[in-house]
Amino acid sequence: MSERREEVTPDSMEQACMLCGWAASDPEVCGRKIKKQGLCAHFFCLFFASQLLYWQDEQPGMLGFVMQDILHAVELAAQKRCFVCGKNGAAITCCREGCDRSFHLPCAIEGECVTQYFPPHSSFCREHRPEQQVEALPEEDTECLICLEPVGDRKSFHTLVCPACKHAWFHRDCIQGQARYTAISSFSCPHCRDNHDFTFDMLHRRL
Ligand SMILES: [Zn+2]
Ligand SMILES: [Zn+2]
Ligand SMILES: [Zn+2]
Ligand SMILES: [Zn+2]
Ligand SMILES: [Zn+2]
Structure with missing residues (x-):
């Protein structure tokens, strides 16, 4: 007797990351998803998001980020278009002064952008990497x-x-x-x- 499993991935119902808009993504790239007080974001999306400051003491935000700052980063991202996939909500901006290319963390590899996985978590577009x-x-x-x-x-x-x-x-x-x-x-x-x-x-x- 073979019982066929429903081919529904749990990800289709999962909450999307507020910073990259992806529900499912490579944990190697984005890290695990962190949820708190209705917010949901990937670990590394938080670190790479432009102008999002990390605070050593963990209160009262998400993993050392202040909730208000996260919401502000999400707002900023909503106005930015990813130069790789063309969709809005690109939370990461190239660190080179004067360059305003933005991208989603899951789009970084396809766009040949460099994201540095260590403090201060700088990111560069393909031209400035x-x-x-x-x-x-x-x-x-x-x-x-x-x-x-x-x-x-x-x-x-x-x-x-x-x-x-x-x-x-x-x-x-x-x-x-x-x-x-x-x-x-x-x-x-x-x-x-x-x-x-x-x-x-x-x-x-x-x-
Ligand atoms: Zn994300
Ligand atoms: Zn290899
Ligand atoms: Zn993108
Ligand atoms: Zn060697
Ligand atoms: Zn650039």
Whole structure:
């Protein structure tokens, strides 16, 4: 006897994040959803939202953000159009002075924007994102040291190289995923073990 499950995802009824408008999204990108006093927002959407200040003592807002500030950020976002998907409600704005490109956190990768997952959580549009300065090209059949899939034969937004040894290549998504769960002090190139330049390039420049 086979009992067919209803193909209804719980997400279709889930509350959407007030900062990006998505109910379901990649937790690797947006983080978990936080709900309080009728507000609902992704963990990382809160951190990246423009002009949203984080307060150390957690009262009385959501995770150290003041409720009023969150509502203000939502209001601001409502007036901004995402340059990637064209929809309103783009809470993140490029940090480069004078640039007013805004985007949703879940649209960042498609738009080739850089969002830095560490304080002060800066974000950049694809034109102003920091680039890796290393002169190196992946050799044929080079694999990503994390997932062991090929990285392709050129440097691109999706490919990063260790600035110290210039031999370790990674997919941006792979290194970004790892960076989020590794302490900065132990974050190093799996190939040459360089920590200083590696961390700088992987975190401060690109992620
Ligand atoms: Zn969100
Ligand atoms: Zn968008
Ligand atoms: Zn910009
Ligand atoms: Zn990879
Ligand atoms: Zn290295």
